[in-house]
Amino acid sequence: MSETQAAFDRKTKPRGSLGALEDVAVRIGALRGEAIPPVPRCALVVVAADHGVAAEGVSAYPQEVTAQMVANFAAGGAAINVLAREADARLVVVDAGVGAPTASIAHGPAMTRAAAEEHLAAGQAVAAEFAADGIGLIGIGEMGIGNTTAAAALCARLLDVEPAAVCGRGTGLDDAGVARKVGVVARALAVNDVDRGDPLGVLAALGGFEIARLVGVVLGCFAARVPVVLDGFITGSAALLAARIEPRSVAAMIASHRSPEPGHALALEALGLEPLLDLRLRLGEGSGAALALPIVRSALALLNEMASFDEAGVTDAGR
Amino acid sequence: MSETQAAFDRKTKPRGSLGALEDVAVRIGALRGEAIPPVPRCALVVVAADHGVAAEGVSAYPQEVTAQMVANFAAGGAAINVLAREADARLVVVDAGVGAPTASIAHGPAMTRAAAEEHLAAGQAVAAEFAADGIGLIGIGEMGIGNTTAAAALCARLLDVEPAAVCGRGTGLDDAGVARKVGVVARALAVNDVDRGDPLGVLAALGGFEIARLVGVVLGCFAARVPVVLDGFITGSAALLAARIEPRSVAAMIASHRSPEPGHALALEALGLEPLLDLRLRLGEGSGAALALPIVRSALALLNEMASFDEAGVTDAGR
Numbered sequence: 141m142s143e144t145q146a147a148f149d150r151k152t153k154p155r156g157s158l159g160a161l162e163d164v165a166v167r168i169g170a171l172r173g174e175a176i177p178p179v180p181r182c183a184l185v186v187v188a189a190d191h192g193v194a195a196e197g198v199s200a201y202p203q204e205v206t207a208q209m210v211a212n213f214a215a216g217g218a219a220i221n222v223l224a225r226e227a228d229a230r231l232v233v234v235d236a237g238v239g240a241p242t243a244s245i246a247h248g249p250a251m252t253r254a255a256a257e258e259h260l261a262a263g264q265a266v267a268a269e270f271a272a273d274g275i276g277l278i279g280i281g282e283m284g285i286g287n288t289t290a291a292a293a294l295c296a297r298l299l300d301v302e303p304a305a306v307c308g309r310g311t312g313l314d315d316a317g318v319a320r321k322v323g324v325v326a327r328a329l330a331v332n333d334v335d336r337g338d339p340l341g342v343l344a345a346l347g348g349f350e351i352a353r354l355v356g357v358v359l360g361c362f363a364a365r366v367p368v369v370l371d372g373f374i375t376g377s378a379a380l381l382a383a384r385i386e387p388r389s390v391a392a393m394i395a396s397h398r399s400p401e402p403g404h405a406l407a408l409e410a411l412g413l414e415p416l417l418d419l420r421l422r423l424g425e426g427s428g429a430a431l432a433l434p435i436v437r438s439a440l441a442l443l444n445e446m447a448s449f450d451e452a453g454v455t456d457a458g459r
Numbered sequence: 460m461s462e463t464q465a466a467f468d469r470k471t472k473p474r475g476s477l478g479a480l481e482d483v484a485v486r487i488g489a490l491r492g493e494a495i496p497p498v499p500r501c502a503l504v505v506v507a508a509d510h511g512v513a514a515e516g517v518s519a520y521p522q523e524v525t526a527q528m529v530a531n532f533a534a535g536g537a538a539i540n541v542l543a544r545e546a547d548a549r550l551v552v553v554d555a556g557v558g559a560p561t562a563s564i565a566h567g568p569a570m571t572r573a574a575a576e577e578h579l580a581a582g583q584a585v586a587a588e589f590a591a592d593g594i595g596l597i598g599i600g601e602m603g604i605g606n607t608t609a610a611a612a613l614c615a616r617l618l619d620v621e622p623a624a625v626c627g628r629g630t631g632l633d634d635a636g637v638a639r640k641v642g643v644v645a646r647a648l649a650v651n652d653v654d655r656g657d658p659l660g661v662l663a664a665l666g667g668f669e670i671a672r673l674v675g676v677v678l679g680c681f682a683a684r685v686p687v688v689l690d691g692f693i694t695g696s697a698a699l700l701a702a703r704i705e706p707r708s709v710a711a712m713i714a715s716h717r718s719p720e721p722g723h724a725l726a727l728e729a730l731g732l733e734p735l736l737d738l739r740l741r742l743g744e745g746s747g748a749a750l751a752l753p754i755v756r757s758a759l760a761l762l763n764e765m766a767s768f769d770e771a772g773v774t775d776a777g778r
Contacts, residue, residue, distance in 0.1 A: 152531050153538055154519070154630040158746070159739030200473065201776040208773040212471050217766025219472055226757045311473040312777055418737065419754075420478030427477070434753045435738075438545045445544075447536025454527040457520040458631055
């Protein structure tokens, strides 16, 4: 048994009665190599970028909405602004290519391998900077019209499943829209014949600038031993890429919620992660991650602040 | 469509993409009779009492632990103290009979009908006081060694199911302990032959002082149009009694989580409530309610603070 679990078992509560809260604290203790990790300060990193594949009509919204929503983030009017305030988390919005889209994955690779490497390194630097600044828990999110199509293509290739198994309604496609999206993903997989054993190649061929940046944030969090709270399908595809690049990085990942996008459940299953929330969220922006931050922080607060049976003079029947 | 839903649909997000958060805000709007209920100040009411049935060996913990845990609440060392701080909620602990247990339901009624009425009225007064003080969201919890046995007896009678369908491990019974508990509940139902059409009679016969008080808090919340966040199996049994006394009171109830106690899922199903969390919590004390408060508050913050498509200049494809 871990020292974190042993510490929880001395607290004034029946053994294991805090369920998933105990499990998440134990995982963070193992990641950080300390029995009782302190209650962390939190940040949210939301990365935005445009996708050439948006031109294929795979989203209910036009591409201009990416830039409009980044302006909305800056003005404080988006869901993630409200949720970051409620979670007492610092919110940082990163422009990884708004108005400067990737090439359409339906016709060739999204970006060069060198571009993927640059974005990945930039993401690692963001995580390292936060860690150096004393941030102990990072949630991630994204904005990018068309990016559930990129995430679907990435997951289809990495998990070796059919496009139909990973294509959902995104921001609100109808049945015909989903069928078109399945066709676009099938074409993307056909024209980008990159091996799933080459995750950086898969990222460059089928990903997006914000996804590459998020892969870097996840890897940077693992390197700095900072737990990273995933959001929905797009951050899940980034996490899957991070896990293929560095399998040990899964130890840093916390799944916040399960979105209705069918590929998200497959990605979480492949990562072996059980989400904390199931609220039928399908917004992105890091909204699910933001809602999970107080739960993760509460798990560590319980570990740090609860009295033990001995301290409180409570009879421990489970001893 | 409700005015609350219409207000959400003008916000800068795809329609319905905030899932259960939109649903809970819509329910609160309907309860309060206002399209955009303000972001509420929160309180947690934890009611403690002892149970004569504890003498039948139905708990892993001795009866003295109820009083010890109330002292732990007062000293600030229990889980609910930590979670109330994290949720920014005022915590009030009510002694409804600690050290002065009910009669054992295995041998006759737990309390007189008059006692049940008194506790119920006292609970209503607590809710009214909070509402008058400007509290807009109340979570409820309990402490009482043996009280999952009382909750099981209440649910078995109200839902007309077998004792085995509603008896779980409580704070940590082994298989033999659960079997003993099933036998005790069967005896309680046999010796207390009260009709399920008389919910106050059922409460007096099979309930507990904290449960009676909590029925009052729930009814008082409904009367004051203050949403009340339920916790686990015991508060669920109190909610079920409240619903049998005043069916419209379900409109005030928000289910925080689903505990592993088998009777809890049945109670929630009978109430038609879908819980926000499923974290395998089985502590009680209001711990699940406390964890759900920030989620409910976030739902209302989103409704109050997000920009609309028009305000933010974002293209609304769903219009």
